[in-house]
Amino acid sequence: xxxxxxxxxxxxxxxxxxxxxxxxxxxxxxxxxxxxxxxxxxxxxxxxxxxxxxxxxxxxxxxxxxxxxxxxxxxxxxxxxxxxxxxxxxxxxxxxxxxxxxxxxxxxxxxxxxxxxxxxxxxxxxxxxxxxxxxxxxxxxxxxxxxxxxxxxxxxxxxxxxxxxxxxxxxxxxxxxxxxxxxxxxxxxxxxxxxxxxxxxxxxxxxxxxxxxxxxxxxxxxxxxxxxxxxxxxxxxxxxxxxxxxxxxxxxxxxxxxxxxxxxxxxxxxxxxxxxxxxxxxxxxxxxxxxxxxxxxxxxxxxxxxxxxxxxxxxxxxxxxxxxxxxxxxxxxxxxxxxxxxxxxxxxxxxxxxxxxxxxxxxxxxxxxxxxxxxxxxxxxxxxxxxxxxxxxxxxxxxxxxxxxxxxxxxxxxxxxxxxxxxxxxxxxxxxxxxxxxxxxxxxxxxxxxxxxxxxxxxxxxxxxxxxxxxxxxxxxxxxxxxxx
Amino acid sequence: xxxxxxxxxxxxxxxxxxxxxxxxxxxxxxxxxxxxxxxxxxxxxxxxxxxxxxxxxxxxxxxxxxxxxxxxxxxxxxxxxxxxxxxxxxxxxxx
Numbered sequence: 411x412x413x414x415x416x417x418x419x420x421x422x423x424x425x426x427x428x429x430x431x432x433x434x435x436x437x438x439x440x441x442x443x444x445x446x447x448x449x450x451x452x453x454x455x456x457x458x459x460x461x462x463x464x465x466x467x468x469x470x471x472x473x474x475x476x477x478x479x480x481x482x483x484x485x486x487x488x489x490x491x492x493x494x495x496x497x498x499x500x501x502x503x504x505x506x507x508x509x510x511x512x513x514x515x516x517x518x519x520x521x522x523x524x525x526x527x528x529x530x531x532x533x534x535x536x537x538x539x540x541x542x543x544x545x546x547x548x549x550x551x552x553x554x555x556x557x558x559x560x561x562x563x564x565x566x567x568x569x570x571x572x573x574x575x576x577x578x579x580x581x582x583x584x585x586x587x588x589x590x591x592x593x594x595x596x597x598x599x600x601x602x603x604x605x606x607x608x609x610x611x612x613x614x615x616x617x618x619x620x621x622x623x624x625x626x627x628x629x630x631x632x633x634x635x636x637x638x639x640x641x642x643x644x645x646x647x648x649x650x651x652x653x654x655x656x657x658x659x660x661x662x663x664x665x666x667x668x669x670x671x672x673x674x675x676x677x678x679x680x681x682x683x684x685x686x687x688x689x690x691x692x693x694x695x696x697x698x699x700x701x702x703x704x705x706x707x708x709x710x711x712x713x714x715x716x717x718x719x720x721x722x723x724x725x726x727x728x729x730x731x732x733x734x735x736x737x738x739x740x741x742x743x744x745x746x747x748x749x750x751x752x753x754x755x756x757x758x759x760x761x762x763x764x765x766x767x768x769x770x771x772x773x774x775x776x777x778x779x780x781x782x783x784x785x786x787x788x789x790x791x792x793x794x795x796x797x798x799x800x801x802x803x804x805x806x807x808x809x810x811x812x813x814x815x816x817x818x819x820x821x822x823x824x825x826x827x828x829x830x831x832x833x834x835x836x837x838x839x840x841x842x843x844x845x846x847x848x849x850x851x852x853x854x855x856x857x858x859x860x861x862x863x864x865x866x867x868x869x870x871x872x873x874x875x876x877x878x879x880x881x882x883x884x885x886x887x888x889x890x891x892x893x894x895x
Numbered sequence: 896x897x898x899x900x901x902x903x904x905x906x907x908x909x910x911x912x913x914x915x916x917x918x919x920x921x922x923x924x925x926x927x928x929x930x931x932x933x934x935x936x937x938x939x940x941x942x943x944x945x946x947x948x949x950x951x952x953x954x955x956x957x958x959x960x961x962x963x964x965x966x967x968x969x970x971x972x973x974x975x976x977x978x979x980x981x982x983x984x985x986x987x988x989x990x
Contacts, residue, residue: 510970603950617949646956647949715933726910733911735983740976746986748911756913764912765922768903769929771910785936787946792939794947826925827932843950867951 412573416630430481434463450569454528462525480523485578488529491610499612500532500544503758513610514642531565534760536614539832557816560590566624567594573894577625583618585836588848592811592860595850595890598624599631603843604649607642615724618840628877632656659871660878665699670804674710687852707796713838719786726770794842801866811848811860847873850886
């Protein structure tokens with residue numbers, strides 16, 4: 411039953427092949443049996459899941475299930491606030507935080523009748539590319555438990571790859587959906603900035619953060635995005651654009667689709683084995699009628715430096731709310747108010763979070779603001795303009811998701827810069843606010859690798875269509891179902 | 896722009912963040928490396944380029960000035976470290 415995709419589950423529930431409760435119990439038992447190997451969940455919500463599954467089954471029996479997602483089990487990244495359930499964001503700071511409200515994404519899934527299995531592990535406050543920065547310990551890659559699953563949504567990607575949940579929510583600030591999806595051999599979609607509400611999604615870098623789904627197929631990502639996307643008056647950066655039926659266009663022909671290959675991504679620096687896999691994928695797209703052409707994104711090499719000014723600057727502002735006064739961790743016996751702030755934060759934040767708060771504080775401090783923050787924002791516009799130019803001649807941009815397959819635990823966590831370069835291909839889409847997707851494209855040294863597709867603003871349908879057509883013609887996305895227990 | 900240990904200590908005060916003596920050397924070194932990485936930006940000519948704060952250059956939406964939120968003080972204070980009579984408790988600020 412755990413091999414079922416979300417699309418399979420919906421068909422099975424509709425045909426009454428199984429009930430939501432049967433499926434939910436099966437998945438909860440799998441989590442109990444196998445997750446000690448992966449550590450992909452921080453909290454398992456067994457009782458709530460069983461109650462939600464029973465309620466969904468009842469609605470279906472009465473014919474009152476007004477959403478196709480009714481009774482489908484999922485997991486939420488532990489960055490989404492869930493009322494009455496601990497929402498830790500992977501941090502000691504929020505280890506005791508029982509959210510008093512639901513994120514809008516959580517509300518949407520509840521209203522659709524989804525069943526929440528639990529909250530997935532993540533790098534602390536979504537800062538990391540290996541999931542080694544979690545207060546709850548590292549997540550292990552289900553393909554090889556000596557390796558990282560990627561991050562920051564490593565728990566969501568690992569849980570989906572290990573067939574513990576058919577889909578999970580995730581967030582992406584610099585690659586945190588796409589890179590773990592690539593490293594775990596699953597499908598991940600970061601929508602256009604503003605497409606999915608950020609209300610109740612714990613903030614890291616507000617102008618970059620965006621929620622999206624991690625699933626085992628593009629078809630499932632289309633179904634999940636349909637639940638997640640839409641205008642939310644509670645998020646002032648949410649964009650009031652109609653949400654198309656993402657599943658309706660999956661079967662469209664790719665005849666005449668124009669695909670751009672950035673010279674800067676297909677450079678000498680690209681891992682040759684990943685390049686070979688991408689070349690095969692490009693041939694596959696050409697067979698389906700797509701037209702391929704080289705494009706230039708000349709400011710690509712400035713994306714990582716610009717990001718490591720903008721993201722820490724926004725992080726230092728957002729994380730100033732954790733002061734030990736209203737919720738979260740408080741140090742014991744503070745001497746005075748200053749000591750309360752300083753020690754509560756110092757004792758509860760991990761080293762990477764501290765590093766980014768310090769970099770951001772420095773970049774925003776008097777005398778340095780123009781040289782760092784303002785400069786990085788100007789570069790950000792140059793990076794966006796590269797894409798605006800490119801999308802005048804192509805529909806979709808194709809490239810690698812990550813520079814290499816999953817690396818060993820402890821291989822990169824001593825050198826932050828080496829870790830930051832994991833996101834070298836994914837960061838630009840966040841700076842520009844564009845939708846990006848990662849789908850499995852091959853296996854290198856027994857580990858999966860990902861292909862990234864970047865679309866124009868609000869063109870998620872086009873990305874999902876191209877990814878679905880690729881998955882109809884190939885079976886890389888099905889490999890993870892063969893390795894899982 | 897080289898950064899040293901005392902710079903980091905000053906920034907930590909601004910950020911209200913305690914950094915232990917054992918963390919300081921590693922934090923100083925790694926932040927110096929990050930600043931070297933981002934200094935690459937300085938070489939780019941950005942004359943006449945407007946800083947970009949928001950990916951879609953959207954404007955802030957406005958709404959009517961009416962109360963929409965309920966008062967949930969009791970709910971919120973259930974998860975507070977220390978409260979008394981509906982107030983959040985902190986160490987004494989004024990002697």
